[in-house]
Amino acid sequence: MKCTADGNRILSELEKLKTFDMSGPEQPGTTRMLFTDVEMEAREYVKSLMLEIGMSVDEDAIGNIYGTLRGSDPELAPVWSGSHIDTVINAGMYDGMFGVIGAIESCRYISENDIPHKRSIQVIIYSSEEPTRFGMGCVGSRAMAGELPLEDTKNVFDDNGISLYDELERLGFTKKDYDKTVLKKKGDVFASVEMHIEQAPVLEQKGIPIGIVEGICAPSYIQVCIEGEQKHAGSTPMNVRRDAMTGAAEIILRLESLARSYGNTHTVATVGKLSVFPNASNVIPGKVSFTIDIRDVDESVKTELTEKICSYIDCICTMRGLIGSHEITTDDIPCYSDPAISAVIEETCRENNIPYNRMTSGAYHDSLLISDFVPVAMIFVPSHNGISHDPAEFTELSDLVTGTEVLCGTLIKLSNLDSL
Ligand code: GLV
Ligand code: MN
Ligand code: MN
Numbered sequence: 001m002k003c004t005a006d007g008n009r010i011l012s013e014l015e016k017l018k019t020f021d022m023s024g025p026e027q028p029g030t031t032r033m034l035f036t037d038v039e040m041e042a043r044e045y046v047k048s049l050m051l052e053i054g055m056s057v058d059e060d061a062i063g064n065i066y067g068t069l070r071g072s073d074p075e076l077a078p079v080w081s082g083s084h085i086d087t088v089i090n091a092g093m094y095d096g097m098f099g100v101i102g103a104i105e106s107c108r109y110i111s112e113n114d115i116p117h118k119r120s121i122q123v124i125i126y127s128s129e130e131p132t133r134f135g136m137g138c139v140g141s142r143a144m145a146g147e148l149p150l151e152d153t154k155n156v157f158d159d160n161g162i163s164l165y166d167e168l169e170r171l172g173f174t175k176k177d178y179d180k181t182v183l184k185k186k187g188d189v190f191a192s193v194e195m196h197i198e199q200a201p202v203l204e205q206k207g208i209p210i211g212i213v214e215g216i217c218a219p220s221y222i223q224v225c226i227e228g229e230q231k232h233a234g235s236t237p238m239n240v241r242r243d244a245m246t247g248a249a250e251i252i253l254r255l256e257s258l259a260r261s262y263g264n265t266h267t268v269a270t271v272g273k274l275s276v277f278p279n280a281s282n283v284i285p286g287k288v289s290f291t292i293d294i295r296d297v298d299e300s301v302k303t304e305l306t307e308k309i310c311s312y313i314d315c316i317c318t319m320r321g322l323i324g325s326h327e328i329t330t331d332d333i334p335c336y337s338d339p340a341i342s343a344v345i346e347e348t349c350r351e352n353n354i355p356y357n358r359m360t361s362g363a364y365h366d367s368l369l370i371s372d373f374v375p376v377a378m379i380f381v382p383s384h385n386g387i388s389h390d391p392a393e394f395t396e397l398s399d400l401v402t403g404t405e406v407l408c409g410t411l412i413k414l415s416n417l418d419s420l
Helices: 007-018 037-052 095-112 139-144 150-155 164-170 178-182 200-206 245-260 299-320 339-351 366-370 397-415
Strands: 056-059 065-067 079-081 122-124 191-197 208-215 218-229 268-270 275-278 289-294 322-332 357-360 376-381
Touching: 007 037, 007 095, 037 056, 037 065, 037 122, 056 150, 065 095, 065 339, 079 095, 079 208, 079 397, 095 122, 095 191, 095 397, 139 366, 150 164, 191 339, 191 366, 191 397, 200 208, 200 245, 200 357, 208 339, 208 397, 218 245, 218 299, 218 339, 245 268, 245 289, 289 299, 299 322, 339 357, 339 376, 339 397, 357 376, 366 376, 376 397
Parallel strands: 079 122, 079 191, 191 376, 208 357
Antiparallel strands: 056 065, 065 122, 208 376, 218 289, 218 322, 268 289, 275 289
């Protein structure tokens, strides 16, 4: 079956979403953090798109949105597609958003053309896939998988000390039953296909429009704090300093060389967020806190690298007379796609003579967390120059259309299957 997607509509919806931005016109990119005013407005916009095509809309107690296109047998477990609409700081306009808009466009095609589908198709918008506001990624999907009980949201804070729980309460989400609306178990959902931009250059370099994701790398986050002695930058000789910043610098460089030593595309490590106290040019830093983000598709390598850097932190702090602490705040497990769902994507590509490439996702996605209770697969479209988490993120219109048409065909097939 050949589905058609309207590229201009997809683009104009993505451009509209881009306007829900808390960063102001002087910044080239978009910043949209969970439960801020602009994010709440963006939610309303996406919900209005769902309602416009006759989908029903619901939200659970952690803010995940469920748009349902009812199937002819709504008792059957639904098929899911969707992604996220929150962003990193100074983001582009495709990461997450394309998966949501493409899924809604697919439902529009199915609905307007009365395409038979036994199972309901649900478009899910997961709360906060990015760790931007609360330092935790995949908040909504993590909660669905039972890895974030409501009580724990009281201990998750943003940089202003506001807890996730307080935000849920302020916005009225706590009025809903958390366990009943959020938690999922095996069998609740038949299959999930998330569409996303690749965020790497492989598809573009090969000139292939579709990626079929076979595995998703998982992150570990480590929160590190190095404490030294805050002193005068002019009058303190070099040999008596206990400089928290130079200790942190050694750790960061060591992390880079450790990750490189594996010589593997998917073994990566990053320090992207750092705060210095008191952060003054003529004061030796007394305290430096930073995050470490380690990824791999091989869990044992991720664990080994995490252990190595933690013991290096202890070692360097002892050598430099610093006090170091490290806490693993996230330790997710890599996942593999369901071969039967990937085969349905492949069949859809073949029927429409669309070239595809099987690949691994270096970025994580909500599919990683929900794979705990539902078989998952993902469709990638090319990212120009592999750029993502950057305002220059770009995917050709024709690729947005091809991806959406493959997603649509895949959802139709899945929604008519009795079993995988
Ligand atoms: C998600 O955006 C990630 O950091 O991989
Ligand atoms: Mn992202
Ligand atoms: Mn994303």
